[in-house]
Every structure is written in C-alpha cells, then in structure tokens.
Amino acid sequence: xxxxxxxxxxxxxxxxxxxxxxxxxxxxxxxxxxxxxxxxxxxxxxxxxxxxxxxxxxxxxxxxxxxxxx
Numbered sequence: 494x495x496x497x498x499x500x501x502x503x504x505x506x507x508x509x510x511x512x513x514x515x516x517x518x519x520x521x522x523x524x525x526x527x528x529x530x531x532x533x534x535x536x537x538x539x540x541x542x543x544x545x546x547x548x549x550x551x552x553x554x555x556x557x558x559x560x561x562x563x
Contacts, residue, residue, distance in 0.1 A: 495552065495553045496549055496551055496552075497551075497554040498547060499547060499548045499550060499560050501518070501523070501547075501560050502544075502546075503515055503518060506541055507539075507541060515546070519546075521548075522548055523546040523547065523548045524547055526546055527544075527545050529542060529544045
C-alpha cells in the first residue's frame with residue numbers, strides 16, 4: 494500500500510483550547526511542522542494561534558481524505 498504525507502493547520506483562539514488541540518494531534522501521531530503563529534483580529538479583539546502539523550500514513554491521498562480522522 495502507498496504512504497501519503499498529510500498536512501493540517503490547527504488554529505484556535507489564544508486559550509488553553511489551542512494547546513489542547515495541538516496536544517491531541519501530537520498524541521495521535523501528528524508532528525509539529527514549522528513555528529507556531531499568532532495574530533490579533535482587530536475586528537473581534539481576539540488573539541488567535543496557529544500551528545501546522547504533518548503525519549505519514551498508509552493510503553493514497555484524494556481530496557476526500559478526512560485529515561482529522563488520521
């Protein structure tokens with residue numbers, strides 16, 4: 494079977510929810526990719542964080558691949 498590399502960009506408000514989202518991905522075998530990001534939305538007054546993660550799994554990629562299920 495083929496291997497495919499998956500990419501996800503996780504984002505969330507700058508609360509513990511973001512840390513939990515990234516921690517959950519790491520515990521499911523995803524690896525950090527690059528540096529985390531942070532941005533401030535002036536319209537809402539909310540700081541948001543982001544982190545890219547990658548993972549290699551068996552299978553062949555299609556646009557229908559459910560990234561969060563891996």
